[in-house]
Amino acid sequence: MKAKQRTTKMIIYILLTGISVIMLVPFAWMLVSSFKMNKDVFTYPIEWWPKQFTTDNYVRIWQEIPLLQYFFNTTKLTVIITMIQLLTSTFAAYAFAKLEFPGKNTLFLAYICTIAMPWQSYMIPQFMIIKKLGLVNTHLSLIILQSFTAFGVFLIRQFYMEIPNEICEAARIDGMSEYGIYAKIMLPLSKPVIATLTIFSFTTVWNDFMGPLIYINSDRLKTIQLGLRSFITEYSSEYSLIMAGSIVALIPILIVFACLQQYFVEGIATTGVKG
Amino acid sequence: MKLLSSRKARNNLVAYSFIAPNFIGYLIFTLIPVFFTLVLSLFDWNAGDQFSFVGIKNYVRMIHNSTFKISFWNTIYYAIGTVPVTMVISLGLAKLLNAPIKGRTAFRSAIFFPHVAAVVAIAAVWNMLFNPDMGPVNMFLKGLGISNPPRWAASTDWAMPVVILASIWRNAGYYMIIYLAGLQGIPYELYEAAKMDGASGWQSFRRITLPMLTPITFFVSIMLTISCFKVFDLIYTMTEGGPGRATNVLVMHIYQSAFTEYKFGYASAVATVLFVLVLVITLIQFRGEKKWANNM
Numbered sequence: 001m002k003a004k005q006r007t008t009k010m011i012i013y014i015l016l017t018g019i020s021v022i023m024l025v026p027f028a029w030m031l032v033s034s035f036k037m038n039k040d041v042f043t044y045p046i047e048w049w050p051k052q053f054t055t056d057n058y059v060r061i062w063q064e065i066p067l068l069q070y071f072f073n074t075t076k077l078t079v080i081i082t083m084i085q086l087l088t089s090t091f092a093a094y095a096f097a098k099l100e101f102p103g104k105n106t107l108f109l110a111y112i113c114t115i116a117m118p119w120q121s122y123m124i125p126q127f128m129i130i131k132k133l134g135l136v137n138t139h140l141s142l143i144i145l146q147s148f149t150a151f152g153v154f155l156i157r158q159f160y161m162e163i164p165n166e167i168c169e170a171a172r173i174d175g176m177s178e179y180g181i182y183a184k185i186m187l188p189l190s191k192p193v194i195a196t197l198t199i200f201s202f203t204t205v206w207n208d209f210m211g212p213l214i215y216i217n218s219d220r221l222k223t224i225q226l227g228l229r230s231f232i233t234e235y236s237s238e239y240s241l242i243m244a245g246s247i248v249a250l251i252p253i254l255i256v257f258a259c260l261q262q263y264f265v266e267g268i269a270t271t272g273v274k275g
Numbered sequence: 276m277k278l279l280s281s282r283k284a285r286n287n288l289v290a291y292s293f294i295a296p297n298f299i300g301y302l303i304f305t306l307i308p309v310f311f312t313l314v315l316s317l318f319d320w321n322a323g324d325q326f327s328f329v330g331i332k333n334y335v336r337m338i339h340n341s342t343f344k345i346s347f348w349n350t351i352y353y354a355i356g357t358v359p360v361t362m363v364i365s366l367g368l369a370k371l372l373n374a375p376i377k378g379r380t381a382f383r384s385a386i387f388f389p390h391v392a393a394v395v396a397i398a399a400v401w402n403m404l405f406n407p408d409m410g411p412v413n414m415f416l417k418g419l420g421i422s423n424p425p426r427w428a429a430s431t432d433w434a435m436p437v438v439i440l441a442s443i444w445r446n447a448g449y450y451m452i453i454y455l456a457g458l459q460g461i462p463y464e465l466y467e468a469a470k471m472d473g474a475s476g477w478q479s480f481r482r483i484t485l486p487m488l489t490p491i492t493f494f495v496s497i498m499l500t501i502s503c504f505k506v507f508d509l510i511y512t513m514t515e516g517g518p519g520r521a522t523n524v525l526v527m528h529i530y531q532s533a534f535t536e537y538k539f540g541y542a543s544a545v546a547t548v549l550f551v552l553v554l555v556i557t558l559i560q561f562r563g564e565k566k567w568a569n570n571m
Contacts, residue, residue, distance in 0.1 A: 091294070
């Protein structure tokens with residue numbers, strides 16, 4: 001019996017290791033290629049350690065394209081959108097979870113009914129509105145389109161529902177205003193769900209491609225995804241340079257992922273299973 | 276009495292003030308656009324000041340448009356290629372990871388990471404790995420003695436399979452996590468009891484795990500199908516819908532009609548099709564959820 005258990009465990013380990021390798025091989029190849037001379041990228045059998053090791057690509061990529069500007073733009077959008085989303089979603093979620101008012105269910109239904117709708121299905125009227133407002137080719141267009149999501153309100157409301165009403169009741173009896181309860185009681189309790197929404201919003205905005213593709217034309221306003229993409233189409237045979245650019249674009253996500261992945265996993269589990 | 280009602284009014288006002296900042300933005304940039312997609316699909320608009328009502332003409336044009344037909348079937352092809360395989364793989368992975376083994380978090384992170392990696396970078400590396408002439412995949416296949424390996428993204432027959440492969444690789448980790456949460460909700464006693472009755476591992480998987488996971492499996496299939504219907508980034512960055520129209524999908528068709536051909540009315544008609552498709556799937560989900568909620 002013991003021996004059988006051990007072999008099962010061995011098989012699980014071998015399978016998991018194999019699958020993890022498959023998942024990570026493209027990234028490993030990307031990393032190795034970024035340190036190669038362009039002519040060596042496709043040497044076969046694959047050289048997992050570059051014969052002529054060079055960091056040249058990482059110097060050149062910053063010179064060939066305004067990567068720093070792209071970084072700045074993307075960071076700015078990510079931070080602003082995430083902040084607005086956190087602030088307005090926690091605010092609205094508090095009312096939906098802890099207050100009684102006429103029209104509550106209808107309003108909440110209005111949020112729920114679009115939660116699964118892909119934004120691509122209503123992107124054309126959005127574009128009309130942005131065009132009428134004269135905001136095409138501005139960062140503001142992306143900010144106002146992405147800051148108010150049903151997902152954020154829903155996620156945080158689910159979390160607030162689990163917090164006992166008695167806590168709010170007691171504070172009300174003590175004469176605390178609703179704003180006070182929100183700021184002094186609910187917000188401090190919401191750290192985990194705020195972390196979850198932050199990481200979701202961060203990765204969505206950082207990786208967003210279609211939004212900037214539609215709304216941003218000027219090079220100086222481009223996000224890192226859009227900038228990298230134009231670079232790839234323009235210099236399609238600069239393989240090692242493209243790989244270096246890709247690595248640079250991945251690093252911030254990798255860092256956030258490494259620090260907050262627990263919240264990521266929990267967020268998917270709760271919205272997935274209970275949602 | 277009056278005091279009470281004025282207090283109530285004040286309380287309502289406070290509640291609305293909490294909701295307003297988010298709701299106003301949501302109303303203008305989501306709810307109204309959803310509604311206006313349907314309206315705009317009945318008009319001709321080329322982004323200028325001229326709107327003209329054309330009735331269902333855009334829909335008639337759409338049905339006769341060969342790119343629409345190709346995009347529609349390509350979307351179905353992509354969904355059929357992606358959904359079942361992703362489900363099987365992610366369930367299998369979840370089952371493996373649910374075992375009490377060391378290094379679970381590390382494995383889970385490795386498998387999940389492709390999901391958060393930027394699609395532009397992913398497309399770049401996949402196109403290089405699957406480069407028809409020099410890429411390591413084809414070099415490997417040639418090494419195995421296949422003299423004419425597929426030309427992948429450069430071939431009309433193989434472009435879609437390679438995109439599907441990339442999407443499975445990218446999504447398996449995400450749905451694995453949903454399945455993992457589901458598996459952890461199955462009471463351990465059930466397996467214990469089955470073991471005592473002499474059930475094999477496969478038997479308890481078939482008789483306990485699968486039935487217990489039915490609601491999750493259903494949910495995953497719905498989410499995956501919707502995500503397939505809205506695919507754009509991966510395909511745009513890997514093949515731009517090509518070669519020819521071999522990987523052109525619905526959202527790509529909407530995008531091109533609107534933002535490169537400026538046929539916004541027509542594009543709205545195609546967007547309405549996407550809308551209705553997703554709506555139908557969501558309604559199926561609601562019905563299913565009700566069913567399982569009653570049974571449990």
